[in-house]
Amino acid sequence: METNHNILEVQNLTIGYDQVPLGGAISFNLEKGTLCAIVGVNGIGKSTLLRTLGNLQPKISGEIILVGKPQESLSPNDRARLLSLVLTEPMASKNLTVSEVLTLGRQPYTNWLGQLSDADKEAVANSLSRFDLNDLAERKCFELSDGQLQRVLIARAMTQDTPLILLDEPTAHLDLYHKVQIFKLLQQLAHQHQKTIVFTTHEIDLAIQLCDKILLLDGKTNAFASPCELIEKGSFSTLFPSEMVRFDEKTGTFKVSK
Amino acid sequence: MSMPKLSYTVWFLLLVIALVVSVLCNLSLGSVSIPLKDTFAVFLGNSPEKESWKYIITDYRVPKALTAILVGGGLAVSGLLMQTLFRNPLAGPFVLGISSGASLGAALLLMGTSLLAGYTTIELSNSFSLAIAASIGSFLVLFVVLVVANRVRDTMALLIIGLMFGSITAALVSVLAYFSNAAQLQRFIFWSFGSVGNLSWAQLGMLTAVVTIGLLITLFSLKSLNAFLLGENYAKSLGVSLKTSKYAIIIATGLLAGGITAFAGPIAFVGLAVPHLTRQLFHTMDHKVLVPAVFLYGGILMLLCDTIAQLPNSAQVLPINAITSLIGAPVVIWLLVKKRRLFF
Numbered sequence: 001m002e003t004n005h006n007i008l009e010v011q012n013l014t015i016g017y018d019q020v021p022l023g024g025a026i027s028f029n030l031e032k033g034t035l036c037a038i039v040g041v042n043g044i045g046k047s048t049l050l051r052t053l054g055n056l057q058p059k060i061s062g063e064i065i066l067v068g069k070p071q072e073s074l075s076p077n078d079r080a081r082l083l084s085l086v087l088t089e090p091m092a093s094k095n096l097t098v099s100e101v102l103t104l105g106r107q108p109y110t111n112w113l114g115q116l117s118d119a120d121k122e123a124v125a126n127s128l129s130r131f132d133l134n135d136l137a138e139r140k141c142f143e144l145s146d147g148q149l150q151r152v153l154i155a156r157a158m159t160q161d162t163p164l165i166l167l168d169e170p171t172a173h174l175d176l177y178h179k180v181q182i183f184k185l186l187q188q189l190a191h192q193h194q195k196t197i198v199f200t201t202h203e204i205d206l207a208i209q210l211c212d213k214i215l216l217l218d219g220k221t222n223a224f225a226s227p228c229e230l231i232e233k234g235s236f237s238t239l240f241p242s243e244m245v246r247f248d249e250k251t252g253t254f255k256v257s258k
Numbered sequence: 259m260s261m262p263k264l265s266y267t268v269w270f271l272l273l274v275i276a277l278v279v280s281v282l283c284n285l286s287l288g289s290v291s292i293p294l295k296d297t298f299a300v301f302l303g304n305s306p307e308k309e310s311w312k313y314i315i316t317d318y319r320v321p322k323a324l325t326a327i328l329v330g331g332g333l334a335v336s337g338l339l340m341q342t343l344f345r346n347p348l349a350g351p352f353v354l355g356i357s358s359g360a361s362l363g364a365a366l367l368l369m370g371t372s373l374l375a376g377y378t379t380i381e382l383s384n385s386f387s388l389a390i391a392a393s394i395g396s397f398l399v400l401f402v403v404l405v406v407a408n409r410v411r412d413t414m415a416l417l418i419i420g421l422m423f424g425s426i427t428a429a430l431v432s433v434l435a436y437f438s439n440a441a442q443l444q445r446f447i448f449w450s451f452g453s454v455g456n457l458s459w460a461q462l463g464m465l466t467a468v469v470t471i472g473l474l475i476t477l478f479s480l481k482s483l484n485a486f487l488l489g490e491n492y493a494k495s496l497g498v499s500l501k502t503s504k505y506a507i508i509i510a511t512g513l514l515a516g517g518i519t520a521f522a523g524p525i526a527f528v529g530l531a532v533p534h535l536t537r538q539l540f541h542t543m544d545h546k547v548l549v550p551a552v553f554l555y556g557g558i559l560m561l562l563c564d565t566i567a568q569l570p571n572s573a574q575v576l577p578i579n580a581i582t583s584l585i586g587a588p589v590v591i592w593l594l595v596k597k598r599r600l601f602f
Contacts, residue, residue: 056491080497092345092489096543100487107485107496113546114481160496 005032006065007163007196008053013062015045015052021060022048023219030198030213032163035190037207038200040217041240046200047088047168049217053198054085054166067163080108084160086153086167086199094142098152101141102127105159123159131155131185147178154185158195165189167199171206179203183210204236205253227252266547269539273554277327280561284323287570290314318455321462323561325454328462329522330532330560331553332469335476336514337529338536338552342483342545343507344417350530351515354416354508355399355423360519361450362427363395364388368446369438386461388449389520396516399423404508413490413504451577452523454564461521468517475510476549479503483545525560525579527586532556534593559585 008030016022022045030036038046051057053064055071064071066082074082084105091101105127106120116124128134131151141149150170157165170186171179183206189195190212201207207214208227216223216235223235230236236247236254246257286292292315296306300315336351344353351357367388406419435443457465476483482503485493494500515529536552537543563581 054495056494076494076499077497080495083495085492085495087489087491089489089491091487091492093342093487093543095537096487097541100543104484104488104492104496107481107498110481112478112481114484 006030007032007034007067008198009063009065010053011063011065013049013052013064014060015048016060017048017057019060023217024222025062026215026217026222027062028213028215028224030164030196032196033190033194034196034212035187035210036196036198036213036215037211038198038215038217039202039204039207039239040219044217044219046217050166050168050198050200054083055079056085077108080160080162082162083164083166084157084162086150086157086165086170088168088172091141094140096141097138098133098141098144099124099128099137101152101156102133102159105156105161108160123161127155127159130158146173147175147181150174150178150182151185154182154189158189158193162195164196164198167197169200169202171201171203179206183207187211204239208236208252266540266542270551270554273551273558276558277554277561280558280565281323281327284326284561284565285315285319287565288314288319288568289571289573289575291571321457321459322455322564325457325462325465325522326560326564327557328465328469329454329518329525330528330556330558330563332472332514332518332556333525333528334532334536334552334556334559335473335549336511336518337531338533338545338548339476339479339483339507339511339514340529341533342486343504343511344413345486345489346414346417347534348530349417350527351511353424354403354420354511354515355427356396356512356515357519357524358424358427358431359396359399360392360516361395361431361524362399363391363393363520364449364523365431365434365446366395367391368449369434369442389461389464392520393516395427396519397512399427400508400512400516404505449523450579452525452579452582454522454560454578455575457521465517465521468513472510472513472517473553475506475513479506479510480545480549483507484543487543523579526583527590528556528560528582531586531589532559535559535589538593 006029010026010028012025012027014021014025026049038049040046048057052059066074066079071079102124103116106116106123107114109120110116128137131154133152133155136144136148141152144152154167154170171182174182186197186199187210190197208231211227213224214227214230216230216239218239223230223233225233231249231252239247243257245254248255282294282297286294286297290311292306292311296311297315299306300312306312333351340349340351340353341347403416403420403423410416410419435446482493482498485496485498490500519525532555533548533552536548536555540547540551542548563578563585567576567578567581569576
């Protein structure tokens with residue numbers, strides 16, 4: 001902590017199920033306040049990597065270091081104060097109200113009964129107003145639109161108040177307007193609130209425009225750099241088979257090959 | 259809506275008042291109707307109009323009312339725990355095979371002796387040994403389910419395993435029934451009707467101890483129960499140690515549902531229906547509110563069912579299991595039609 005500001009350090013990490021590695025080793029470092037996208041084709045292991053980073057499934061080899069400490073050395077509660085998640089799976093009970101969902105984000109800080117302190121209540125109130133959820137506070141989650149629900153889940157992660165937030169495909173099922181809204185929100189959280197945010201996405205064009213770093217999973221080299229550097233190196237052009245889709249370096253977007 | 263705190267307090271007050279009213283109804287109504295002023299007289303140590311009323315109240319109706327509260331409240335809480343753990347609004351305390359395990363234990367004691375000819379059933383089957391056999395049965399099945407559950411990760415799989423074990427034990431019970439004589443079969447059928455009225459003060463003490471331990475474990479699980487509402491992965495990310503909390507919740511359910519079924523027989527629908535009914539009053543999913551509310555509601559419902567089952571002023575007593583089903587099943591259907599789906 002004292003010498004570097006790395007929130008997340010990943011060294012030679014291999015991921016996969018049942019000791020069968022998925023792609024090559026992955027290494028990258030993320031500093032405080034960085035917005036980083038994980039991109040790659042379907043099945044390459046974006047979600048697996050995110051779940052491994054989030055301690056939802058075991059790694060095969062390598063190191064994951066959270067704020068200077070190896071991930072496996074942390075107690076469940078300490079880990080919950082460093083790392084929060086937004087997953088693609090639906091909430092178990094959509095009968096929860098928006099403010100109940102945010103309140104659950106305070107669990108790592110509450111006593112054995114889960115009683116809220118004044119600080120906890122303030123954190124929930126802050127999240128409600130910061131994410132423009134005051135009008136929805138007493139609504140049940142099943143009454144919300146996909147875009148609103150995603151905002152609630154991100155607000156819950158922010159209420160957990162961790163330096164690192166991991167999100168699995170936060171813009172899936174959203175229209176372009178709401179996609180951009182979520183991207184902008186994540187960028188704002190990273191830059192204004194100094195959160196380190198890692199998320200998987202298929203929206204490569206948006207990630208190129210808005211992210212500080214991109215981890216490009218290709219199963220071999222797994223390039224990690226800023227979007228501009230990756231464009232200069234031509235990393236995006238090898239992402240998809242060129243007879244189908246080609247990357248236009250001038251505009252930073254993908255075009256269908258004719 | 260604007261002041262949810264106040265309305266919870268109001269609802270809790272109403273539930274407590276309803277509980278007191280139900281207890282008084284339950285105490286004064288029965289085969290012999292005892293006026294309320296005489297019921298109070300017994301409590302105040304005075305003599306009621308007829309001396310026999312004193313014994314009816316202290317030796318029979320008070321333990322029965324207390325049993326009804328423990329049985330209804332405990333089953334309802336175990337239903338709530340199961341619905342949260344299995345993320346399934348149709349889960350009840352019986353899904354882990356607990357009730358069928360208890361049936362198997364009771365069946366082995368009451369009917370199994372015809373397979374090991376030589377013993378007389380009557381000696382073995384006083385209500386104490388019946389309770390012990392039923393508890394052993396429910397815990398054995400729960401234990402096997404837990405061992406199997408250790409090998410599967412998914413809670414839905416655990417639910418299905420519980421149901422399958424229920425089918426296996428039900429099949430064993432029918433095999434036992436096939437080989438037993440009419441008297442044995444009758445005893446088993448009477449046990450399966452359920453009853454809150456046959457407990458002595460000593461048995462009531464044991465039931466109280468089991469239910470108290472189950473509720474204490476529930477108290478320590480309140481925080482993780484709330485986290486489970488988001489799903490297991492989110493719960494884990496909030497610092498909940500999944501294995502420990504799941505086992506705690508399953509053991510609490512086993513104690514509550516298993517212990518109650520052992521003493522009172524299988525009682526249907528309370529565990530399934532009461533959590534849903536309670537959610538109609540309390541618009542929250544917070545288990546700190548729901549657990550006490552569900553316990554009170556379950557106790558009230560059981561007292562009322564028992565009062566109906568006693569058929570006031572007649573010598574007949576209906577099987578309480580039939581009353582809870584007759585009330586519980588339409589309630590679940592009504593909730594489904596009204597809400598179009600059951601939430602949990």
